[in-house]
Amino acid sequence: MPPRVLISDKLSAAAVQIFKDRGIAVDFEPELGSDKEAFAARVGDYDGLAIRSASKVTEKVIAAAGNLKVIGRAGIGVDNVDVAAATKRGIIVMNTPFGNSITTAEHAISLMLSLARQIPAADASTQAGKWEKNRFMGVEVTGKTLGVIGCGNIGSIVADRARGLRMKVIAFDPFLTPERAVELGVEKVELDDLLTRADFITLHVPLTDKTKNILSREALAKTRKGVRIINCARGGLVDEAALREALESGHVAGAAFDVYSVEPARENVLFGAPNVICTPHLGAATTEAQENVALQVAEQMSDYLLTGAVTNALNMPSISAEEAPRLKPFVTLAEQLGSFAGQLTETGLKGIRIEFAGDVAEMNTRALTSAAIAGVLRPLLQDINMVSAPAIARDRGIRIEEVRREQQGAYENYVRLTVITERQERSVAGTVFSDGRPRIIQIKGINMEAELAPHMLYITNEDKPGFIGALGMVLGNAGVNIATFNLGRQARGGDAIALVEIDDALAPDVLAAVEALPHVQQAKPLAF
Numbered sequence: 001m002p003p004r005v006l007i008s009d010k011l012s013a014a015a016v017q018i019f020k021d022r023g024i025a026v027d028f029e030p031e032l033g034s035d036k037e038a039f040a041a042r043v044g045d046y047d048g049l050a051i052r053s054a055s056k057v058t059e060k061v062i063a064a065a066g067n068l069k070v071i072g073r074a075g076i077g078v079d080n081v082d083v084a085a086a087t088k089r090g091i092i093v094m095n096t097p098f099g100n101s102i103t104t105a106e107h108a109i110s111l112m113l114s115l116a117r118q119i120p121a122a123d124a125s126t127q128a129g130k131w132e133k134n135r136f137m138g139v140e141v142t143g144k145t146l147g148v149i150g151c152g153n154i155g156s157i158v159a160d161r162a163r164g165l166r167m168k169v170i171a172f173d174p175f176l177t178p179e180r181a182v183e184l185g186v187e188k189v190e191l192d193d194l195l196t197r198a199d200f201i202t203l204h205v206p207l208t209d210k211t212k213n214i215l216s217r218e219a220l221a222k223t224r225k226g227v228r229i230i231n232c233a234r235g236g237l238v239d240e241a242a243l244r245e246a247l248e249s250g251h252v253a254g255a256a257f258d259v260y261s262v263e264p265a266r267e268n269v270l271f272g273a274p275n276v277i278c279t280p281h282l283g284a285a286t287t288e289a290q291e292n293v294a295l296q297v298a299e300q301m302s303d304y305l306l307t308g309a310v311t312n313a314l315n316m317p318s319i320s321a322e323e324a325p326r327l328k329p330f331v332t333l334a335e336q337l338g339s340f341a342g343q344l345t346e347t348g349l350k351g352i353r354i355e356f357a358g359d360v361a362e363m364n365t366r367a368l369t370s371a372a373i374a375g376v377l378r379p380l381l382q383d384i385n386m387v388s389a390p391a392i393a394r395d396r397g398i399r400i401e402e403v404r405r406e407q408q409g410a411y412e413n414y415v416r417l418t419v420i421t422e423r424q425e426r427s428v429a430g431t432v433f434s435d436g437r438p439r440i441i442q443i444k445g446i447n448m449e450a451e452l453a454p455h456m457l458y459i460t461n462e463d464k465p466g467f468i469g470a471l472g473m474v475l476g477n478a479g480v481n482i483a484t485f486n487l488g489r490q491a492r493g494g495d496a497i498a499l500v501e502i503d504d505a506l507a508p509d510v511l512a513a514v515e516a517l518p519h520v521q522q523a524k525p526l527a528f
């Protein structure tokens with residue numbers, strides 16, 4: 001019986017035909033995704049689900065999808081898919097990370113130019129029979145400073161186009177190295193510097209805990225008077241209510257938005273504000289982009305369902321069927337090591353070094369390296385996957401070094417990951433034991449053995465008597481249950497590390513109480 005695929009959003013006829021030509025049974029129901037109940041009731045009949053942004057693949061939908069093996073998102077953003085729930089059920093989530101980059105970048109440039117010359121309002125006025133030539137006084141973009149927040153794939157294209165318009169481009173991106181900035185012809189700056197200098201600000205970052213309201217009320221207050229703001233990335237990056245106030249006061253001269261905190265945006269606080277341009281999430285809405293991502297996702301899903309080949313998966317690397325059983329636990333280890341280091345990295349990232357020792361050095365280390373890079377970058381770039389991770393790291397000028405060596409020390413195999421930032425190097429090592437479960441074996445040169453879990457608390461401290469008891473008291477008084485407690489130290493009385501597995505995420509006030517304990521140097525919650 002051939003695999004069955006449901007297409008619940010609007011994909012091109014050519015994409016539907018790809019499934020058919022490959023011998024896959026396909027049902028094309030482009031309106032189904034907007035009906036939550038009907039969607040959840042139907043999805044369980046299929047092996048594959050092809051979507052755009054309208055279908056919301058929630059935990060409830062995934063729970064009903066008993067046969068589902070793969071979800072293919074035609075586009076980059078997967079905020080409409082519960083990736084964690086899909087992973088737990090063993091469902092691969094694929095996207096098409098580069099298919100609409102040019103289209104989105106061009107839309108941002110189009111909005112910037114339209115904003116500078118007030119084209120939509122001038123068009124409406126003229127077609128209404130008015131001739132308000134003196135009302136629509138614009139500004140030139142030539143010679144102006146464009147601040148790009150997020151200089152990845154799309155942001156770098158915007159920067160290139162802006163330089164062609166003879167603009168000066170400054171960029172804030174923690175992953176952008178000075179060498180890559182020089183290559184792009186942009187000046188790398190900190191966010192506060194960008195806010196105070198930019199005449200135009202354009203956003204090109206995913207929506208994460210760290211980027212939510214990156215243009216907050218406080219950030220908007222730091223911008224120069226007369227700034228114009230463009231957002232073609234994700235709703236929620238800008239405090240829309242604060243922006244409305246800044247527009248009405250005249251501090252912000254104009255804004256152009258393609259994305260909103262709630263979509264579809266039938267109403268929004270920005271609607272009707274002075275000199276605001278709003279479009280209905282058209283960033284990827286060109287014939288070329290829609291066709292590219294639709295064809296790409298159809299090919300990827302067909303390959304997986306028919307041959308087991310995995311491409312552009314967010315929760316699984318490209319691994320052949322033959323090598324998968326042996327490689328899989330090391331892939332998990334590599335990603336966990338990367339995630340561990342990435343969650344502790346807060347300064348500009350310059351390089352990642354991955355060292356493979358023992359038999360693991362003879363495996364498909366390319367997949368392991370991709371998994372490690374994705375783990376490092378995902379805390380800030382949530383839409384990254386194991387296939388696109390090396391390209392994204394390369395685009396940002398992050399140097400990747402892979403080292404293979406024979407067995408050294410007590411472990412038959414180990415993987416060591418070192419993150420190189422502008423300030424320091426931080427390393428973490430791990431191995432896979434005979435039970436197939438990954439373990440941490442060393443952090444910052446301090447030996448310890450620990451298994452990572454969904455909720456962890458990482459503490460660096462001075463090795464002094466009473467610390468463990470004080471920590472246990474704080475967590476116990478807060479009702480936090482300790483599942484495992486792992487310790488290591490460099491020397492008696494010296495630097496030490498505690499890695500504590502807890503049952504639930506740590507509340508901010510409890511974290512603050514841990515940080516306030518004597519001898520604690522750093523305390524950070526980690527999630528895996």
